[in-house]
Amino acid sequence: MKIRLLIIFFGLFVGVSASTFYFLMNHIDTPSIEHGRKLTSNKTIDVTGLESHTNLSLDNGFLQNKWTMLTFGFTSCPDICPTAMAAFRDELNLLSENQDRVQFVFVTVDPERDSKAKLKEYLGYFHKDIIGLTGSPERLARFAKLFGVYFEKQAQGESYTMNHSQQFFLIDPQGKLAAMYTPPLARGKIAVDMTRVIDRVTL
Amino acid sequence: MKYIIYVLYFLTICTAASGDEAGLKTTDFYVRETPPTIKTTAAYGKLLNRSKSSLIISEISSPQAKTIEIHSTKVDEKGMVEMDEVTSLRIPPGKSVRFEPGGLHIMVMGLKNPLKAGEQLEVDITFSKGKPLKLMIPVRKL
Numbered sequence: 001m002k003i004r005l006l007i008i009f010f011g012l013f014v015g016v017s018a019s020t021f022y023f024l025m026n027h028i029d030t031p032s033i034e035h036g037r038k039l040t041s042n043k044t045i046d047v048t049g050l051e052s053h054t055n056l057s058l059d060n061g062f063l064q065n066k067w068t069m070l071t072f073g074f075t076s077c078p079d080i081c082p083t084a085m086a087a088f089r090d091e092l093n094l095l096s097e098n099q100d101r102v103q104f105v106f107v108t109v110d111p112e113r114d115s116k117a118k119l120k121e122y123l124g125y126f127h128k129d130i131i132g133l134t135g136s137p138e139r140l141a142r143f144a145k146l147f148g149v150y151f152e153k154q155a156q157g158e159s160y161t162m163n164h165s166q167q168f169f170l171i172d173p174q175g176k177l178a179a180m181y182t183p184p185l186a187r188g189k190i191a192v193d194m195t196r197v198i199d200r201v202t203l
Numbered sequence: 204m205k206y207i208i209y210v211l212y213f214l215t216i217c218t219a220a221s222g223d224e225a226g227l228k229t230t231d232f233y234v235r236e237t238p239p240t241i242k243t244t245a246a247y248g249k250l251l252n253r254s255k256s257s258l259i260i261s262e263i264s265s266p267q268a269k270t271i272e273i274h275s276t277k278v279d280e281k282g283m284v285e286m287d288e289v290t291s292l293r294i295p296p297g298k299s300v301r302f303e304p305g306g307l308h309i310m311v312m313g314l315k316n317p318l319k320a321g322e323q324l325e326v327d328i329t330f331s332k333g334k335p336l337k338l339m340i341p342v343r344k345l
């Protein structure tokens with residue numbers, strides 16, 4: 001009888017400690033990321049060698065002191081990418097009060113067709129602040145690898161499409177990967193998370 | 204007054220019937236407006252087969268675009284997105300297919316002119332048997 005009680009208490013103890021640990025891991029370490037999957041990576045995201053459609057200088061200061069939401073795509077993608085860019089537009093509008101502390105980035109996986117001029121027209125249609133990045137296919141492939149994703153051409157003559165990752169990646173103000181979001185997300189979820197991480201860092 | 208109501212009623216019946224050809228019912232069709240310089244877009248909606256036999260889409264085209272294909276967007280467990288052409292889409296009797304973002308879609312390629320909200324895109328669908336379907340799909344902003 002005593003042994004049984006002891007086992008129950010031990011079980012309770014393990015359960016409570018495990019859930020406390022889990023709670024602390026999720027709520028103290030990253031109290032703010034609620035709608036995405038937290039990523040712990042010490043890899044610094046290196047943007048050198050890429051180019052922006054607005055000709056911003058892309059040294060590693062590009063990701064500093066800001067929270068960046070980044071995704072991959074191509075402008076002639078009719079289904080997934082416009083949905084993603086409409087989401088970027090909506091979240092950017094919701095984040096207008098914090099606009100100097102966030103940036104939204106679209107990285108083309110189709111540099112062959114997506115010139116800087118095309119990125120400007122395409123992204124501008126959604127929101128003037130979305131930043132388009134491009135580069136050589138090799139540089140872009142190496143960049144994608146930092147996020148654990150890749151892309152490839154699906155040959156269909158001149159109207160080929162690109163297979164690519166649909167994830168949204170959150171990069172912290174030190175240029176490190178912080179979280180990953182899987183669309184489609186209800187409107188406002190990203191803005192809520194980003195507002196919280198911004199507030200937390202200010203504290 | 205009564206006369207006007209009758210006319211309105213008659214008009215309502217007419218418009219409702221226009222989405223109902225060849226034993227097919229179409230609902231909620233729209234095509235996405237195109238950002239500047241972009242010649243590719245996608246159309247969505249629901250197609251219900253009300254006839255007693257299966258319908259197989261054998262051809263799909265538009266006088267406003269070079270190519271129209273039925274595509275299926277697939278996302279794998281790693282989040283990789285791929286679009287594949289669906290060459291013969293079959294709709295069993297009494298069943299419907301839904302074209303929706305992130306899934307089955309009517310892919311429009313090589314648009315001759317950009318599509319702006321308020322305009323329409325004509326899409327002609329030929330089935331392996333029965334009457335062809337002409338859809339006038341309204342263009343919508345994202």
Ligand SMILES: [Cu+2]
Pocket residue numbers: 078079274275286308310
């Ligand atoms: Cu497609």
